[in-house]
Amino acid sequence: xxxxxxxxxxxxxxxxxxxxxxxxxxxxxxxxxxxxxxxxxxxxxxxxxxxxxxxxxxxxxxxxxxxxxxxxxxxxxxxxxxxxxxxxxxxxxxxxxxxxxxxxxxxxxxxxxxxxxxxxxxxxxxxxxxxxxxxxxxxxxxxxxxxxxxxxxxxxxxxxxxxxxxxxxxxxxxxxxxxxxxxxxxxxxxxxxxxxxxxxxxxxxxxxxxxxxxxxxxxxxxxxxxxxxxxxxxxxxxxxx
Numbered sequence: 001x002x003x004x005x006x007x008x009x010x011x012x013x014x015x016x017x018x019x020x021x022x023x024x025x026x027x028x029x030x031x032x033x034x035x036x037x038x039x040x041x042x043x044x045x046x047x048x049x050x051x052x053x054x055x056x057x058x059x060x061x062x063x064x065x066x067x068x069x070x071x072x073x074x075x076x077x078x079x080x081x082x083x084x085x086x087x088x089x090x091x092x093x094x095x096x097x098x099x100x101x102x103x104x105x106x107x108x109x110x111x112x113x114x115x116x117x118x119x120x121x122x123x124x125x126x127x128x129x130x131x132x133x134x135x136x137x138x139x140x141x142x143x144x145x146x147x148x149x150x151x152x153x154x155x156x157x158x159x160x161x162x163x164x165x166x167x168x169x170x171x172x173x174x175x176x177x178x179x180x181x182x183x184x185x186x187x188x189x190x191x192x193x194x195x196x197x198x199x200x201x202x203x204x205x206x207x208x209x210x211x212x213x214x215x216x217x218x219x220x221x222x223x224x225x226x227x228x229x230x231x232x233x234x235x236x237x238x239x240x241x
Contacts, residue, residue: 002017003016003093006105007104008101018093021053021112022051024111027047030046036102049096051107053071054130055090058081060082087133089129095109191207195207198225200235205227208226220236221236
C-alpha cells in the first residue's frame, strides 16, 4: 500500500504517495511541541508514526532533521532532480499528523508487500539498496559518536589538567601561607604575657589578647591592650621592645 494523503477539503479526493515504496512503519515516542502556532513551548510526550520510503535512484535528495533523513511530501520546485547516491535513496516520512488540521491533510501509511515493491530499473533489488543505505548511515552515526567521544575525551583531559593545575597552585599557596603564618607566630615572643601592664606609644593598659591574624593576605603578630576605661588598642608585636 502507498501512503494515503487525505485532504480536509471534501472536494479533494485521496492522493496516493510512494506507491510500492513503503518498506517499514516505525512507532516512536517523542517530545513534540503541541503549540498550534509554535510561538511558545507546549512540549508533550507524543506517539509518532514514521514510514520508511524508497525514493528511487533519481530525484530530489531528502533533507536531514533531528537525526533522521526526511522525505519531501512534495519536491521543492527550486531543487533540480538528479541521480541520488546510496545514502539518499531512502528517507522517512512523518505520518504523525500532529498538525493535520493546519496542514490541511492527514497521512496514513501501510507497509507494502514484497510483491508490490518497485524494483529500480527492473533489475536492482530494493533490499540490496536498503542494506547499503542502512550500512552508510550506521557508519556515519558511528563516526559521529566516535568524534563526539574523542572531543569529550579531550575536554575531560583538559578539565583534569586544569583541576590538577589549580590544585597544585592552591597547595603551593597554602604552603606559602603556612610559612608566613609561622614567621608571624615567631614574633609572639616579643609580646608580654596576658595580664601584663604595658605602655606603648603613650597608651597604658593590660595585655588581654595575643595571637596572629591575617589581613589583606598578610599575617602579623599582635596584642590587644585594654586600659582602665575599657579603651582598646591593637599593637603589632614589633612595637614591643
